[in-house]
Amino acid sequence: xxxxxxxxxxxxxxxxxxxxxxxxxxxxxxxxxxxxxxxxxxxxxxxxxxxxxxxxxxxxxxxxxxxxxxxxxxxxxxxxxxxxxxxxxxxxxxxxxxxxxxxxxxxxxxxxxxxxxxxxxxxxxxxxxxxxxxxxxxxxxxxxxxxxxxxxxxxxxxxxxxxxxxxxxxxxxxxxxxxxxxxxxxxxxxxxxxxxxxxxxxxxxxxxxxxxxxxxxxxxxxxxxxxxxxxxxxxxxxxxxxxxxxxxxxxxxxxxxxxxxxxxxxxxxxxxxxxxxxxxxxxxxxxxxxxxxxxxxxxxxxxxxxxxxxxxxxxxxxxxxxxxxxxxxxxxxxxxxxxxxxxxxxxxxxxxxxxxxxxxxxxxxxxxxxxxxxxxxxxxxxxxxxxxxxxxxxxxxxxxxxxxxxxxxxxxxxxxxxxxxxxxxxxxxxxxxxxxxxxxxx
Amino acid sequence: xxxxxxxxxxxxxxxxxxxxxxxxxxxxxxxxxxxxxxxxxxxxxxxxxxxxxxxxxxxxxxxxxxxxxxxxxxxxxxxxxxxxxxxxxxxxxxxxxxxxxxxxxxxxxxxxxxxxxxxxxxxxxxxxxxxxxxxxxxxxxxxxxxxxxxxxxxxxxxxxxxxxxxxxxxxxxxxxxxxxxxxxxxxxxxxxxxxxxxxxxxxxxxxxxxxxxxxxxxxxxxxxxxxxxxxxxxxxxxxxxxxxxxxxxxxxxxxxxxxxxxxxxxxxxxxxxxxxxxxxxxxxxxxxxxxxxxxxxxxxxxxxxxxxxxxxxxxxxxxxxxxxxxxxxxxxxxxxxxxxxxxxxxxxxxxxxxxxxxxxxxxxxxxxxxxxxxxxxxxxxxxxxxxxxxxxxxxxxxxxxxxxxxxxxxxxxxxxxxxxxxxxxxxxxxxxxxxxxxxxxx
Numbered sequence: 110x111x112x113x114x115x116x117x118x119x120x121x122x123x124x125x126x127x128x129x130x131x132x133x134x135x136x137x138x139x140x141x142x143x144x145x146x147x148x149x150x151x152x153x154x155x156x157x158x159x160x161x162x163x164x165x166x167x168x169x170x171x172x173x174x175x176x177x178x179x180x181x182x183x184x185x186x187x188x189x190x191x192x193x194x195x196x197x198x199x200x201x202x203x204x205x206x207x208x209x210x211x212x213x214x215x216x217x218x219x220x221x222x223x224x225x226x227x228x229x230x231x232x233x234x235x236x237x238x239x240x241x242x243x244x245x246x247x248x249x250x251x252x253x254x255x256x257x258x259x260x261x262x263x264x265x266x267x268x269x270x271x272x273x274x275x276x277x278x279x280x281x282x283x284x285x286x287x288x289x290x291x292x293x294x295x296x297x298x299x300x301x302x303x304x305x306x307x308x309x310x311x312x313x314x315x316x317x318x319x320x321x322x323x324x325x326x327x328x329x330x331x332x333x334x335x336x337x338x339x340x341x342x343x344x345x346x347x348x349x350x351x352x353x354x355x356x357x358x359x360x361x362x363x364x365x366x367x368x369x370x371x372x373x374x375x376x377x378x379x380x381x382x383x384x385x386x387x388x389x390x391x392x393x394x395x396x397x398x399x400x401x402x403x404x405x406x407x408x409x410x411x412x413x414x415x416x417x418x419x420x421x422x423x424x425x426x427x428x429x430x431x432x433x434x435x436x437x438x439x440x441x442x443x444x445x446x447x448x449x450x451x452x453x454x455x456x457x458x459x460x461x462x463x464x465x466x467x468x469x470x471x472x473x474x475x476x477x478x479x480x481x482x483x484x485x486x487x488x489x490x491x492x493x494x495x496x497x498x499x500x501x502x503x504x505x506x507x508x509x510x511x512x513x514x515x516x517x518x519x520x521x522x523x524x525x526x527x528x529x530x531x532x533x534x535x536x537x538x539x540x541x542x543x544x545x546x547x548x549x550x551x
Numbered sequence: 552x553x554x555x556x557x558x559x560x561x562x563x564x565x566x567x568x569x570x571x572x573x574x575x576x577x578x579x580x581x582x583x584x585x586x587x588x589x590x591x592x593x594x595x596x597x598x599x600x601x602x603x604x605x606x607x608x609x610x611x612x613x614x615x616x617x618x619x620x621x622x623x624x625x626x627x628x629x630x631x632x633x634x635x636x637x638x639x640x641x642x643x644x645x646x647x648x649x650x651x652x653x654x655x656x657x658x659x660x661x662x663x664x665x666x667x668x669x670x671x672x673x674x675x676x677x678x679x680x681x682x683x684x685x686x687x688x689x690x691x692x693x694x695x696x697x698x699x700x701x702x703x704x705x706x707x708x709x710x711x712x713x714x715x716x717x718x719x720x721x722x723x724x725x726x727x728x729x730x731x732x733x734x735x736x737x738x739x740x741x742x743x744x745x746x747x748x749x750x751x752x753x754x755x756x757x758x759x760x761x762x763x764x765x766x767x768x769x770x771x772x773x774x775x776x777x778x779x780x781x782x783x784x785x786x787x788x789x790x791x792x793x794x795x796x797x798x799x800x801x802x803x804x805x806x807x808x809x810x811x812x813x814x815x816x817x818x819x820x821x822x823x824x825x826x827x828x829x830x831x832x833x834x835x836x837x838x839x840x841x842x843x844x845x846x847x848x849x850x851x852x853x854x855x856x857x858x859x860x861x862x863x864x865x866x867x868x869x870x871x872x873x874x875x876x877x878x879x880x881x882x883x884x885x886x887x888x889x890x891x892x893x894x895x896x897x898x899x900x901x902x903x904x905x906x907x908x909x910x911x912x913x914x915x916x917x918x919x920x921x922x923x924x925x926x927x928x929x930x931x932x933x934x935x936x937x938x939x940x941x942x943x944x945x946x947x948x949x950x951x952x953x954x955x956x957x958x959x960x961x962x963x964x965x966x967x968x969x970x971x972x973x974x975x976x977x978x979x980x981x982x983x984x985x986x987x988x989x990x991x992x993x
Contacts, residue, residue: 246727251811264810271809276752277743281811282724282818285688286912287776296777298909301719301850310718312850315909334729334820335738335991361909367713368706369693369723370812376724377910378776408743408754410993467740467757467803468819468991470728549777549910551852 116140116211117393119533123214124223125230127161134384134527134537135159137214140207141384141539142192142349145236154239156187156195159384159539160214163230175225180209191243192385196329196348196473200388203329203348207389238290238383242327242474247288247379248464249323249355249478251279254454256483259495264363275405278455278463283355283478284376291541295378297518297548300361310364314548317359317500318516322428322491322524324450325351325381326457326477329388334470340413343458346471349385350424352524352541353478356380359494359515379478380543382524390536394528395419398456410466411459420456424538425449426482426526428491433519435509442523443506445496445513448482448489518547558582558653559835561975565656566665567672569603576826576969576979577601579656582649583826583981584634584791587678596681598629598637600652601826601981605672607652617667622651633685634827638771638790638915642830645771645790649831680732680825684769684916689730689821690906691765691797691920693721696896698925701937706805717847720897720905725797725920726818733983737820739960739990742803752806756990759801759942760958764870764933764966766892767793767823768899768919771830776912782855785900788913791827792866794966794983795920798822801936801957821920822985824966832978836970837861840898852908853901862898866980867891868924868968870933875961877951884965885948887938887955890924890931960989 115121116138122129123137135141141159146152157164168188170176176184183206186194195202213222251257254274261269273279289295297318303310329348332338338346355375362374398420400406426449431442455463460477481491490496493515496504503512516522526538557563558580564571565579577583583601588594599606610630612618618626625648628636637644655664693699696716703711715721731737739760745752771790774780780788797817804816840862842848868891873884897905902919923933932938935957938946945954958964968980 248814261810272745273752273806273809276745277807279807279811280814282726282814284724284911285727286773286914286917287910289776296910299779300909303714303718309847310715310850312852312908331728334731335988337741337991358909364715365719365721366810366812367715368703368808368812369721370808370810372690372722372724373905373909373911405751408752410754463815466754467742467800467815468729468738469726469815472728475728546777549779 113392116207117533122216123160124216124218125161125163125214127163128214130161133161134539135161136534136536137211138534139386139390139536140210141386141390142187142241143238143383143385144190144192144241145238148235148237154190156189156192158210159233162233164233164236165210165226166229166231169229170225173225173228175222176209179205191474192241193243193474196242196327199330200345203387204389207387240288240290240381241383241385244285244288244474244476245472247283247285247476248280249283250460250480252453252455252460252480253483253491255452255485256481256491256495259483259490263494263499276408278460280464281370283379287376288379288381290381290383293378293380294544294546296546298358298361298377299548299551300358300373302360302364313551315358315361318545319357319359319493320428320516320522321355321357321481322426323353323355323481324424324479325353326479327351327385328471328475329473331471331473331475332465335468337468338461338465340411340416340458340462343461344388346461347388347457349387350391351385352382352526352538354380354522354524354541354543355478355481356543378543380541382539382541384539386536386538391422391528393533394423394530396421396423396451407459411462416456416458420458421451423449423451424526424528426524429523430506430513431521431523432506432509432511432517434511438509440508443508445504446488446490448484448491450482452484453479453482516545518545520545555834558649559975564658565602566658566660567603567605567656569605570656572603575603576981577603578976578978579653580976581828581832581978582652583828583832584629584683585680585825585827586632586634586683587680590677590679596632598631598634601675602656604675606675606678607668608671608673611671612667615667615670617664618651621647633916634683635685635916638684638769641772642787645829646831649829682730682732682823683825683827686727686730686916686918687914689725689727689918690722691725692902692922694895694897694902694922695925695933697894697927698923698933698937701925701932705936705941718850720902722906723812725821729818730821730823732823732825735820735822736986736988738988740800740803740815740819741990741993742800742815744802744806755993757800757803760987761799761801761935762870762958762964763797763799763923764868765795765797765923766866766921767795768921769793769827770913770917771915773913773915773917774907777910779910780903780907782853782858782900782904785903786830788903789830789899791829792833793827794824794968794980796822796964796966796983796985797920797923798985820985822983824981824983826981828978828980833864833970835975836865836972838863838865838893849901853904858898858900862900863893865891865893866968866970868966871965872948872955873963873965874948874951874953874959876953880951882950885950887946888930888932890926890933892924894926895921895924958987960987962987
């Protein structure tokens with residue numbers, strides 16, 4: 110990580126009032142990237158940056174010619190229908206654009222860039238998003254030891270944690286085609302499952318539909334095949350972060366996953382948030398990464414001073430369920446859990462180093478899921494299967510009085526994330542929202 | 552499958568003599584698609600069709616305007632740097648182009664199309680290939696019961712076959728970025744593994760490097776998310792077939808794969824053959840799909856009359872190893888196994904139906920690996936770990952007298968495939984060849 114600089118100053122304010130409003134996700138210290146167009150049109154999608162209740166259209170900004178040098182090149186790359194070209198430019202370009210936007214947005218600024226930004230604004234309320242990059246490959250990690258213990262206990266009570274968990278940031282490849290952006294609605298999957306005590310599997314709608322709270326981690330510059338990324342350089346390959354819901358069909362997943370892992374139990378849908386909060390914006394929220402002394406310490410290739418000093422990230426996370434009844438009765442969605450990303454057993458840098466150590470090549474726009482984020486207490490669990498203890502103790506949705514062992518048709522799941530600490534501006538991730546539709550008839 | 556037609560006539564001959572040569576992979580009955588350019592140049596890649604010792608450049612052919620209607624549109628789509636647009640057109644377009652090329656190539660033909668084809672020829676000896684499609688997602692199946700038993704016996708002697716194997720065409724998502732075309736060379740992967748009797752894993756070069764003999768299955772038209780492809784329509788979504796080597800680092804794989812499946816043990820490299828033999832060309836080689844009565848019968852959604860009548864495919868397959876010593880001493884590569892795709896426990900149609908039944912969307916250019924192809928006898932095994940019984944009985948390479956428990960640096964692995972039966976022309980797949988380079992230093 111680069112050191113903190115003026116763009117992280119918690120007292121900085123913008124001439125755009127909504128960027129200074131208490132509780133906004135998008136103050137001048139955030140400046141996340143997304144891809145958008147005017148709602149309900151067939152316009153080309155293009156890159157933008159959120160500020161307050163507005164988006165800065167990078168297409169309009171780049172065309173204005175008001176940004177010079179590296180920042181101008183970055184705006185040009187970011188103006189395309191995917192952010193891949195911007196992601197490929199690397200940290201120097203990202204920082205230059207961040208600094209230029211920050212300067213242009215700062216209260217009292219009065220430059221050609223300020224005028225160009227003002228001319229490039231469009232209200233967030235009038236836009237729609239798409240997946241912000243052409244994702245070449247999507248990898249889903251498994252890095253919360255609390256989640257692994259909670260779920261492992263249900264599947265393998267004798268040995269909830271597999272012997273490799275404390276040595277490897279475990280991961281598997283996921284499905285790119287079914288990744289959608291917040292607002293995604295999908296049909297409850299059909300599939301095969303084996304019920305306890307039966308000897309012939311059934312085929313029908315998933316009976317144990319679940320969500321998983323994860324972070325989306327977006328790769329910037331990649332690596333050549335056969336050339337691993339060392340841990341010391343790993344963070345420089347991260348473009349930014351969003352939210353990711355790894356919807357999971359538990360009955361299908363648990364029947365299919367031995368020996369080759371989850372497949373149809375996961376690949377029907379994955380819902381990401383539209384905005385990518387940059388690695389740079391998150392700099393104030395880094396924390397030491399502390400592996401308890403009683404635990405196995407990481408092998409040398411997964412250990413370095415920077416990781417120990419600032420490998421962890423403090424990101425607050427909420428999961429909410431909004432049932433059909435809540436929508437009909439205009440009740441607020443119910444929060445079902447709250448946790449923080451700082452509890453993960455492996456850092457994002459360790460994920461990058463592990464992913465590439467055998468020579469696997471990453472590309473700009475590749476997506477990682479962090480793995481389900483569950484904290485150490487029961488209430489901090491990142492999936493219903495954990496909260497409901499395998500479905501046996503349904504969770505109360507306080508706003509409507511309903512309960513959920515697993516998701517029902519019409520349920521929407523909303524993920525939210527933000528960072529805050531004294532002296533710094535609160536920055537938010539927006540949300541990932543997805544909704545379950547009834548299954549197709551068999 | 553469409554019924555056999557004139558393009559399958561075993562007696563048909565071309566005016567191009569090399570297409571009629573005994574043992575050619577590319578007679579007039581084959582007409583496989585690939586993407587190529589002139590060797591050693593920076594020319595744009597474009598689609599082509601192999602015939603004898605030549606390739607028909609679809610760019611030149613389409614530009615000639617000699618092909619009319621659907622065939623002309625298909626040639627135009629096939630002329631692009633990837634075959635995705637052609638794959639998206641569907642079986643009618645593929646058949647129209649096949650018929651037009653066949654007519655133009657037929658001995659005695661004398662049309663504008665014949666002249667255009669002659670003008671569009673280039674020697675295979677002068678071209679180089681790239682991956683023939685932009686692959687959105689790559690899925691690797693696990694459909695040989697003999698392979699599953701052979702490998703399962705090593706990992707889980709008590710229960711070699713997991714309970715789901717006979718009910719589900721098992722699969723997992725694989726890595727797209729590291730897929731390369733025949734000729735690929737890659738460094739032996741580094742990775743973490745746990746040796747028997749030890750309690751701390753080691754990090755270093757893979758000590759149990761292996762290949763897996765598979766078919767590459769290329770998806771043509773896809774499906775919308777949430778709309779499964781029924782088994783009865785599944786074959787219409789297959790564009791064609793090639794060869795695929797699913798290189799595997801067994802020590803890394805076996806340590807990492809519980810509970811989420813193979814990841815770094817596989818994602819460092821996958822090598823495909825450049826030519827795609829069309830579903831249409833394989834029509835004469837279909838066979839009834841017979842599930843022994845003693846085995847569980849497929850659930851209804853994985854069973855239909857067409858599958859029973861012609862769900863299997865008879866494709867002969869060879870695996871050869873060429874060691875560095877063989878190259879130095881100009882010895883022929885050694886064949887280490889021979890098998891046939893007809894032994895697979897699940898059909899390709901069943902794979903498509905299973906993959907989409909939960910709503911997962913396939914796209915044109917998606918790639919399936921068939922899973923390792925091992926026949927019922929020990930000699931028919933599709934991986935070294937099976938042939939060498941977990942490394943305990945090294946395999947003799949007859950041409951040089953060397954032995955192999957696992958692959959050594961400098962080894963090239965060559966996969967070949969072909970179909971033949973009385974009354975029909977032999978059609979071949981070309982080859983997938985890949986070579987192991989030494990690991991980077993740790």
